Amino acid sequence: MTQTEKYIWLLNTIHRSRGRGLSLKEISDKWRDYMAKEKPLDRATFNRWKAAIELQFKVDIKCNKSGGYRYYIANPEDIEDDKVSKWLLDSVSMGTTLMGNLDIKDRILLEQIPSGLVHLAPIVAAMKSNHRLQITYRGFGSYFSSTFPISPLCVKLYKNRWYVVGQCFYREKWQEMIYGLDRIEEARVLDETFKYPEDFNAENFFEGTLGVSLYEKVKIETIRIRVEYPHAHYVKTLPIHPSQKLIVDENGEYAEFDITVRPTEEFFMEMLRGGALIEVLSPDYVVEQMKGWVNDLYNVYNRK
Structure with missing residues (x-):
């Protein structure tokens, strides 16, 4: 210990x-x-x-x-x-x-966290001292790895995966990119330092984001959802997003929540996880998009 x-x-x-x-x-x-x-x-x-x-x-x-x-x-x-x-x-x-x-470890069941946690220590150390990192990275779907420097700004844990936001020289300018630690093959702290940008705020960077994918063109909306009981108990105790607010509670039937997020792919996938127990109520254009996702899912199984 x-x-x-x-x-x-x-x-x-x-x-x-x-x-x-x-x-x-x-x-x-x-x-x-x-x-x-x-x-x-x-x-x-x-x-x-x-x-x-x-x-x-x-x-x-x-x-x-x-x-x-x-x-x-x-x-x-x-x-x-x-x-x-x-x-x-x-x-x-x-x-x-x-x-x-x-002595009772065979009776304690845990979720597996993807590999990559080993890189968290050097990344946090580099963040603390404002040193650049050299990472070797291979994203999903890539055949080859790439090695390049980043300026690590913050890290985020989401659904048992760690991510680092780093400034990277991409398309002829330094810009913020997100890298999954489980896809980093090597991370090495460099002697070169960087100046932490005064206008960067980790919370603001992910504002309205459900997950880690950023879609700046998708505007932030207050979306109302209805969750049937007993699933509403789970949504109450483990909110879908920090912005979640309980609006209506018909105990024993359903509860309605407002969440202020960007209606992105990750949002709709989260809604689908609830199946028929979660219904998107407003705004109308988000409801229509949700219908599209449900229709696509129906077509997948209807072909069989």
């Missing part, structure tokens, strides 16, 4: 206690139970870990002296608002949970 994993274990343990907090003895007992063979967590070690957490994750751990010297997270909203910290907390917490239960 790495030191960072220990910090995250402590942070997650205190965070789960919410406002009630935990005494040092309770934290120590949980640590001993979790690690089995480890000795209890002493105060000196706890204070070192606490200081490291405050420094690395900007999380403020306070002690309620009047309530029995119980430790709690003073700014839990910062964890919820910080997507990277929350994702890291959840991921490492899951990893440490699985590591402590390898």
Whole structure:
């Protein structure tokens, strides 16, 4: 177990206690139970870990002296608002949970993530230091690989695949391109640096995008969809897009949501995943496009 994993274990343990907090003895007992063979967590070690957490994750751990010297997270909203910290907390917490239960690993089923994760470390390192990368890349459908430099601007995880947005010299100018890490054969950090563009914002770059494919000519629309129950429960708890808003809830029958996205190929494919349980209601031209996709699907099976 790495030191960072220990910090995250402590942070997650205190965070789960919410406002009630935990005494040092309770934290120590949980640590001993979790690690089995480890000795209890002493105060000196706890204070070192606490200081490291405050420094690395900007999380403020306070002690309620009047309530029995119980430790709690003073700014839990910062964890919820910080997507990277929350994702890291959840991921490492899951990893440490699985590591402590390898004796039942045949009963823990996971989804396979495509290869390419090995390139994430050099890409993030290059992003942090503003160094260019040389990548060898072969896209789907290409017979040959190409090697070229990129200026890495951001990375994005979508449907268990990692992608990097990099400025590449393409068609006689530097422009943003998207590369799947599972299609990168080699990534090497170069000595050459680049200036991070002041007008680039990762969130804005993918604004209105469902997935990673960019279609600037397709304008962003507020699209209303109707989802039948019980599938609506799944859409509520795992939104189709961060912009999703619940508009109508006829509990037991259907729910209607607004999502503000570009109606691109990835959007229609996501709608098709729901089958007859999802219906696009508006705007009219998006409904007509959806009908076209459904008709094409019908023709595929009608030919057989």
